[in-house]
Amino acid sequence: EETIYFPKDGSEVDFLAYSPYRKNFKATEKLPLTLAVQTSQSELDFMTAEHLEGTTKETPNVKLRFYHRLTKLIFNLKTETGDDAVRLIGSKITVTGMPLSGDFHPENKTVMADAATVGDNCR
Secondary structure (H helix, E strand, O other), rough: OOOOOOOOOOEHHHHHEEEOOOOOOOOOOOEEEEEEOOOOOHHOOEEOOOOOEEEOOOOOOOOOOEEOOOOOOOOOOOOOOOOOHHHOOOOOOEEEEEEEEEOOOOOOOOOEEEEEHHEEOOO
């Protein structure tokens, strides 16, 4: 929503980009992530871009290449007899021992899991 301008004096600037957008987040802080509630896929699809350093008005073409930082697991269940819809009604998959929260640390561009929140996630 805002136009970004390079400094007129030609000094260097760095770019740090992530998605989804979090209002009032400062790059000097850590960004909390939680996986305990998984109702909104777009909120869970955390991505960061390569950290661009030393960009100036002389090299204004800023290309951000985003990478997914969390893993999405997809399980396709089938029965041996092929009547999947009937036999799998009410089935659940539980993934155990997975961190349910963590933090994105912009200064070193890493996502760190919170070991204290390891638990089970059932869908």
